[in-house]
Amino acid sequence: MKASRPTFFNLTQIQLPVGACTSIAHRISGMLLAVGTPFGIYLLDLSLRGPQGYARAGALLDRTAIKILLLLFIWALAHHLLAGLRHLLTDIDIGSELRPARASAWAVNCGAAVIALLGIGALF
Template identity: 65%
Template sequence: MNRPRPVFFNLTQLQMPVGSVTSILHRITGVILAVGTPFCIYLLGLSLADAQGYARVAGMFAQTIFKLLAVLFIWALAHHLLAGVRHLLSDIDVGSHLQAARTSAWVVNCSAVVIALLSAGVLF
């Protein structure tokens, strides 16, 4: 009795198309935004409350780890916004052909990184 054995898929060797990477990153950035937005609202409220609160928030932004988290949040916001617009346009059949979809996925990924690098240049 020869039963076919289960096939082991080595996930590190799979090459995913750029569109699927963009879609997965869209979901991940949505989670980052959902978790990070309450903290941003808290920091905004703290900075607007009084001078001491503003000084505390400014002191937080002086720390490198806080700046890195801010750049991560800006990247997530940029990527999620750009990928969301890309998905909305593909829903109305704009850029949904294969080559246009690949190009728009590359544009979204690269643009989000450029926006994050520009924000890092401003913060650091």
């Protein structure tokens, strides 16, 4: 007997649990941190070269596109840190049951969003 397989797989209709979304966002934030860190090191190096380098780094950071990227980097840093702490706690069986795991996933997502919103005030 042949097993019936789905013929149409609509990705927009899948509803992932909040823990899965948090885990996926944790991976995405890690990739953003890996990509953004060399740029941060470049800006630090440029600003430490002298007054002209500092002025050039400041001019770069005044651009709106760079500010948006910095805001994304702030979110990635906050989310990766909070989700990493959540994963460490669940590894030692703190909050690994369903209800606390959902609550901690929501706390990570909301906490990272709040930190990013606080970053808007500092950047703009």
